[in-house]
Structure formats: structure tokens, C-alpha cells
Amino acid sequence: MKVLVPVKRVIDYNVKVRVKADGSGVDLANVKMSMNPFDEIAVEEAIRLKEAGKVEEVVVVSIGVKQAQETLRTALAMGADRAILVNAADDVHTDIEPLAVAKILKAVIAEENPGLVIAGKQAIDNDMNATGQMLSALLGWSQAAFASKLEIEGDHALVTREVDGGLQTIKVKLPTIVTADLRLNEPRYASLPNIMKAKKKPLEEKTAADYGVDVTPRLTVVKTTEPAARATGIKVASVDELVAKLKEAGAV
Amino acid sequence: MAVLLIAEVTDGALALDATAKAVTAAKQLGDVIVLCTGASAKAAADEAAKIGGVSKVLVAEDALYGHRLAEPVAALIVSLASGYSHIVAPSTTDAKNIMPRVAALLDVMILSDVVGVIDADTFERPIYAGNAIQTVKSTDSVKVMTIRTSTFDLAPTGGSAPVEVIATGDDPGLSEWVEDKVAASDRPELTSAGVVVSGGRGVGSETDFALIEKLADKLGAAVGASRAAVDSGFAPNDWQVGQTGKVVAPDLYIAIGISGAIQHLAGMKDSKIIVAINKDEEAPIFQVADFGLVADLFVAVPALIDAL
Numbered sequence: 060m061k062v063l064v065p066v067k068r069v070i071d072y073n074v075k076v077r078v079k080a081d082g083s084g085v086d087l088a089n090v091k092m093s094m095n096p097f098d099e100i101a102v103e104e105a106i107r108l109k110e111a112g113k114v115e116e117v118v119v120v121s122i123g124v125k126q127a128q129e130t131l132r133t134a135l136a137m138g139a140d141r142a143i144l145v146n147a148a149d150d151v152h153t154d155i156e157p158l159a160v161a162k163i164l165k166a167v168i169a170e171e172n173p174g175l176v177i178a179g180k181q182a183i184d185n186d187m188n189a190t191g192q193m194l195s196a197l198l199g200w201s202q203a204a205f206a207s208k209l210e211i212e213g214d215h216a217l218v219t220r221e222v223d224g225g226l227q228t229i230k231v232k233l234p235t236i237v238t239a240d241l242r243l244n245e246p247r248y249a250s251l252p253n254i255m256k257a258k259k260k261p262l263e264e265k266t267a268a269d270y271g272v273d274v275t276p277r278l279t280v281v282k283t284t285e286p287a288a289r290a291t292g293i294k295v296a297s298v299d300e301l302v303a304k305l306k307e308a309g310a311v
Numbered sequence: 312m313a314v315l316l317i318a319e320v321t322d323g324a325l326a327l328d329a330t331a332k333a334v335t336a337a338k339q340l341g342d343v344i345v346l347c348t349g350a351s352a353k354a355a356a357d358e359a360a361k362i363g364g365v366s367k368v369l370v371a372e373d374a375l376y377g378h379r380l381a382e383p384v385a386a387l388i389v390s391l392a393s394g395y396s397h398i399v400a401p402s403t404t405d406a407k408n409i410m411p412r413v414a415a416l417l418d419v420m421i422l423s424d425v426v427g428v429i430d431a432d433t434f435e436r437p438i439y440a441g442n443a444i445q446t447v448k449s450t451d452s453v454k455v456m457t458i459r460t461s462t463f464d465l466a467p468t469g470g471s472a473p474v475e476v477i478a479t480g481d482d483p484g485l486s487e488w489v490e491d492k493v494a495a496s497d498r499p500e501l502t503s504a505g506v507v508v509s510g511g512r513g514v515g516s517e518t519d520f521a522l523i524e525k526l527a528d529k530l531g532a533a534v535g536a537s538r539a540a541v542d543s544g545f546a547p548n549d550w551q552v553g554q555t556g557k558v559v560a561p562d563l564y565i566a567i568g569i570s571g572a573i574q575h576l577a578g579m580k581d582s583k584i585i586v587a588i589n590k591d592e593e594a595p596i597f598q599v600a601d602f603g604l605v606a607d608l609f610v611a612v613p614a615l616i617d618a619l
């Protein structure tokens with residue numbers, strides 16, 4: 060079985076975000092970009108399945124700007140076998156919507172025929188939490204979102220999901236789409252020799268047009284603003300002072 | 312214009328807080344028709360009918376919907392979709408699982424975590440862990456969205472909408488429920504509690520997390536945790552507050568042994584009063600705290616429990 064893992068290039072999670080003065084979005088020129096952390100978890104899970112002999116090949120796909128090549132190389136250095144880059148935008152500020160991404164992935168899947176797709180549960184830039192579920196809908200496949208445990212058994216997968224009340228385990232028919240939550244695993248770092256090796260692994264380039272997918276956004280950005288700042292607080296010197304302040308504020 | 316609102320129903324019970332807050336957002340868009348679905352959903356529907364501003368409640372009861380599996384529930388919603396301008400649900404994990412599937416089946420985008428309704432097509436939503444708020448205008452024929460409930464007030468009760476039983480759909484046969492691991496608790500629910508006490512990595516162990524729980528119980532509060540505390544096994548996953556956990560906005564939020572990473576702040580910075588207890592005076596949590604106490608939590612928290 061083949062596993063397909065979509066990966067997204069996003070602002071590094073440690074970077075302080077700055078809204079552009081013209082309100083068009085967040086400034087992404089000259090800031091550190093990395094693989095979306097949830098996608099790292101998805102790549103790690105796919106590699107572990109390969110190491111456990113449950114799958115034969117791990118294919119990573121990124122849809123976006125040409126710079127996403129770096130993100131794909133990172134995934135290859137972690138241990139993925141092959142990469143596909145679908146060029147869908149020229150400007151690093153263009154975010155391809157989950158619906159369009161899902162349509163492109165559907166077309167890639169028609170060519171690749173994976174038995175499993177593992178995606179990150181959400182991208183930390185647009186925070187949509189949608190691509191995996193949308194892809195599953197378009198394919199008419201089963202879905203197991205927010206996974207903290209994944210086991211492949213024959214023609215189905217057992218997936219434990221993080222939900223509001225705690226944990227839910229479901230059994231889904233293969234092929235399926237799993238979206239990775241934080242506690243699915245702890246992704247490895249790529250070693251230097253593997254980073255070198257990754258440079259020679261195949262990376263195929265395509266365009267959204269090759270798949271006949273229109274990536275025109277359905278949501279137009281009217282404006283982007285900074286959230287209202289909180290009023291500066293004070294430091295209290297003792298527990299007693301804290302209790303007094305809370306009583307004064309009517310909070311306890 | 313009519314809005315189909317998917318009520319949050321878990322094991323037959325209506326999550327009134329989440330549903331009634333979503334009603335407040337939906338009311339701004341048109342007539343609100345609520346769908347209650349589950350293995351048993353009639354009692355939940357009767358309760359939803361009392362939320363002010365609801366014009367009708369639909370009930371779809373079938374074992375198929377008992378565990379809110381995405382495939383059958385999304386198929387049911389799509390079968391009801393025609394005639395509605397908006398399909399909305401409170402941003403719970405169930406809705407986050409189901410609604411993008413609904414949107415894709417209708418060939419429209421999802422609007423996740425809406426925090427403001429500008430007009431029928433224009434909405435505000437947080438991006439980048441709440442470090443920016445984006446206003447977006449949808450060009451889709453139907454708007455499918457989830458509502459971040461922490462930013463909307465509860466719709467009042469006192470309504471008496473008619474309840475109508477509707478036909479259920481077929482089993483797509485793609486997934487099956489196996490088990491739930493849900494801890495019963497007498498504490499208030501995290502996302503609707505008036506007071507939340509959260510512990511982080513600084514608490515140090517699962518055993519010592521009892522200290523956080525003791526303070527919470529003294530205040531009648533819900534208990535929250537940082538990702539580090541959950542990852543370390545001090546607290547269960549459903550206590551995680553943050554960008555990728557629960558979003559809370561209580562009257563009082565007490566962060567103990569939490570450094571204040573942006574991913575954590577994303578889930579609590581709209582709280583009315585924030586208290587931080589941390590031994591590192593440089594911890595970023597103090598930048599959002601109304602009252603900061605630089606202290607060892609093992610000294611300060613027992614003293615606080617005594618003083619309250």
C-alpha cells in the first residue's frame with residue numbers, strides 16, 4: 060500500500076506574526092517558513108508505517124508556491140520516498156483554499172492510488188481545519204479526523220480521535236483519510252546524511268492547470284487587522300494582594 | 312433567508328451553551344431552524360425548541376447518528392441543505408469534523424471559527440492563532456460555517472418552537488464506532504465555565520496536578536491545561552486550551568506554571584480577567600495577565616486555596 064501525505068509551507072510556529080500595514084494579510088516576506096507542524100506529524104506517522112512494514116511507499120505532495128520545494132525536501136529527508144510539487148501560486152502571500160487543495164489532491168490521488176492519506180489536522184496559518192475532511196468528501200472515502208493513534212489492520216484502520224469529551228475510537232474502511240493531531244507521535248529531526256540523500260530523491264513538478272483545477276478563491280479577503288490588545292496589567296506582591304484585587308474586581 | 316443550525320447533541324443531551332450561543336450568531340442571518348440528530352435526540356430537540364429566536368426544530372433519530380460519525384451526519388445535512396442560505400454549527404470537535412465535509416459535498420468553502428457576522432456574506436475569523444483577524448466575503452451560494460461560541464452571548468431561553476420529526480438517511484457504511492473514553496466530571500464544562508484554572512508544565516507531575524484541581528474546586532471552576540501538561544500526561548487531552556485545543560473566555564482565567572506561548576494565548580486571551588502565577592518574571596504570560604504573581608506555585612497555590 061502507498062501512503063500520500065500532503066504538506067504545507069507555513070510561517071514557522073515560533074515567529075511573531077505581523078499584519079501588513081495595508082490590511083491585505085500577514086507579512087510573509089523574509090520571515091522563517093517551515094513545514095506545518097501537524098504535517099510533520101503526518102509525515103512521521105507515514106514513515107513509521109513504512110518502517111513497520113505496513114506500507115511500501117510514502118509520497119508527499121505540496122500545493123502552493125515553488126518555495127514549497129524546501130518543505131518537500133524536509134519531508135524527503137525525514138524519510139518520505141518521493142515528492143510532488145503542484146505550483147498553484149507565484150506570490151508567497153497567496154493561500155490556496157482547502158477546497159481547491161482538496162480538488163487538486165483528489166486528482167493526484169486518481170493517478171497515485173494510495174490506500175491511505177494522512178494529513179495534518181489544521182494549518183497553523185489559516186487555522187481552517189478542513190482539507191482532510193473536504194478531500195474525504197470529494198473522494199467519497201471514510202474519514203478519521205484528529206487522530207492520536209492509528210493502527211492498520213487488513214482492509215480497515217482503527218483510529219483513536221481527540222474529541223471534546225475525551226477520546227473516541229472508530230474503525231474506518233480503507234482507503235481512508237486520517238488527520239493527525241498533536242499526540243499522534245513526536246516527529247523526528249532529519250539527520251545531515253538524510254538531508255543530503257533527500258536532494259537526490261525524485262521531486263516531480265506540476266501545476267494546478269495540469270489537473271484542471273480552478274484555484275480562484277471563494278472567500279475574498281476584505282481586510283486583515285490586529286486583534287484588540289489587552290490593557291496592561293499589574294504585578295501583585297503576594298497571595299493576599301492577589302485575593303484583595305480579585306475581590307475588588309468582583310471576580311471571586 | 313433561512314439558516315440551518317446543527318445543534319450539539321452528545322449521547323442524547325443538548326449542549327445548551329454551545330447551541331444557544333450559535334443561535335445568537337445565526338439569528339443575524341435569518342430564520343433559525345435547528346437540527347437535532349443522534350441515536351436519541353427528541354429530548355434535546357424539546358430543549359432546543361425553548362431557545363429564544365429558534366423558529367423550528369427538526370429531529371432525526373437513528374442509531375446511525377449515535378456517535379456523530381462524519382459520513383452519515385454530513386450526508387443527512389446535505390440532504391436537507393436546499394432552501395437554506397447558511398448552514399451553521401458551534402465550533403466543537405464534532406462540527407469541525409463534519410462541517411468541512413458538508414461544505415465540500417456542496418462544492419463550497421468552509422468558514423471555520425467565525426467570530427463576527429458583518430452581513431449575510433461577510434464574516435470575521437481569527438487566523439495565525441488569533442494573531443490576526445480576517446474579514447472575508449464569501450461568493451458561495453450557501454455559506455457553511457462553524458461559530459466560535461466564546462465570542463457570542465447566550466440566546467435567552469423562553470421560546471416554544473414547533474418540533475418536527477424528519478426522515479433519516481442510509482448508512483454509507485464507511486465507518487463504525489468502537490468506543491469512547493470519556494471521564495465523567497462534576498465540574499463545569501471547560502468552554503462554558505465562568506472560572507477556569509489551568510496548569511502547565513511547571514506543575515511537574517500528574518500527582519501535583521491535584522493542586523490545580525483543588526484550587527478549581529474551591530472556585531467552582533473548570534480545569535484547563537497547556538499542551539505541555541497534556542503531552543506530559545499530567546492532564547487529559549480534552550483539558551487542552553489553545554490554538555488547537557479549546558477556546559475559552561471565562562470571567563476569570565488563572566494560569567499556573569504556564570509560560571504563555573502564543574498557541575496557548577490563542578485559547579484564553581479573550582478571558583475577562585487573567586491571573587498568572589509563574590516563578591519566571593519574564594514569562595510572556597505576564598504580558599496578558601491583569602494580575603501577575605511571580606512566585607513558586609507550590610507555595611502560592613496552597614496559600615491561595617487557604618485565602619479564598
Ligand SMILES: Cc1cc2nc3c(=O)[nH]c(=O)nc-3n(C[C@H](O)[C@H](O)[C@H](O)COP(=O)(O)OP(=O)(O)OC[C@H]3O[C@@H](n4cnc5c(N)ncnc54)[C@H](O)[C@@H]3O)c2cc1C
Pocket residue numbers: 072096097183510511512513514536537538539540551552553554555556557567568569570571572573574575578588589590591594606607608609
Ligand atoms: C502546532 C502547535 C500547536 C500547539 N497548540 C497548543 C495549544 O493548543 N495549547 C497550548 O497550551 N500549547 C500549544 N502548543 C505548544 C506551545 O507552543 C507551548 O509549547 C506550550 O503551550 C507550553 O506549555 P507550558 O507553558 O505549560 O510549558 P513551558 O513553556 O515549559 O512553561 C512552563 C512554565 O512553568 C513555569 N514554572 C516552572 N516551575 C514552576 C514553579 N514551581 N512555580 C511557578 N512556575 C513554574 C516556568 O517558569 C515556565 O514559564 C502548540 C504548539 C504547536 C507547535
